[in-house]
Amino acid sequence: MGVGGHARTKLIPAIQANGQQLAAVVSSQPAKNFPDAAVFPRLEAAIAKLPRDTTFLIATPPALHFEQANLVLQNGFDLLLEKPAFVTRREAEQVVLICERQPVVLVEAFMHRYTRLYSELLAVWATSRDRARRIEITFLIPIMPAGTFRSGTQITSSGLFDIGCYPISLLADIGLGEANLAVSQVHFAGNPDKMRIGITGSAGEVAIAIDIGVGDAYANSVCLHLDDGEAICFAPFFYGRKADRSISTSRGGETRTRTFPDEDAFEVMLARPRDAWRRDQAGRSAQMIGVAGRLEELAREVLTASARVP
Secondary structure: OOOOHHHHHHHHHHHHHOOOOOOEEEOOOOHHHOOOOEEEOOHHHHHHHOOOOOEEEEOOOHHHHHHHHHHHHHOOOEEEEEOOOOOOHHHHHHHHHHHHHOOOOEEEEOHHHHOHHHHHHHHHHHHHHHHEEEEEEEEEEOOOOOOOHHHOOOHHHOHHHHOOHHHHHHHHHOOOOOOEEEEEEEEOOOOOOOOEEEEEEEEOOEEEEEEEEEOOOOEEEEEEEEOOOOEEEEEOOOOOOOEEEEEEEEEOOEEEEEEEEEOOHHHHHHOOOHHHHHHOHHHHHHHHHHHHHHHHHHHHHHHHHHHOOO
């Protein structure tokens, strides 16, 4: 459900590459656009007609997720939900309660978690955490996609949720989900096509700097700065397509870069067995609640900054 550019260019091709069956789509588009799948105009119709072993994949705007996820999960279907899963802590908590009452799967579809580069960062972090003094996370795009929900004026359509959910989720993944964070600057506040947001904070002795939104050039990296002056950067980090990734290590004016191929993370994510999702659902759900709550807090700060713009 939600057959926009993301679904057409990433999700559906991954389903097909895996040899999985695209059973149906929920869309107002003409049925001729989907010759190999049933087409339902409304989610309720799909829920009523599809077999119980169907997994739903929702890729609609974040503000719609709560109502749609409730409907799917309460009817006993598994659900992969595009990030960010929810825009408030309360929404996330209520949906997690549904999942605790019946044996359904709920996945927040952060594709970068299924890359080799992500695993490499986790390995470096495990051995270097006590030496880490700063984490810099940058995710900038040169232009917001036109004709999508991202052009909306509501905060839930902004880059804070669409892009900011990535670094916030990563902090949770590495055990820094409770870090003190605050919006430090907002450029072009209130303008969804240009807005750039700086977020800073700390977790113990580790300083955190996040730069997200629209910039002059594409940038997608996570850099760890250690106490001996060494910096280790991973790029492109929040990225799902099959492509080369790099790890650059700098110290004393010298930089060494190791480049390696990474598989299509959407394919890897969608091929993960159901029992694996069930085993780690409790931990993922707790993180999902935390991420939604933190985004909600930061959204209030961005709205305050936007209100000051004449």
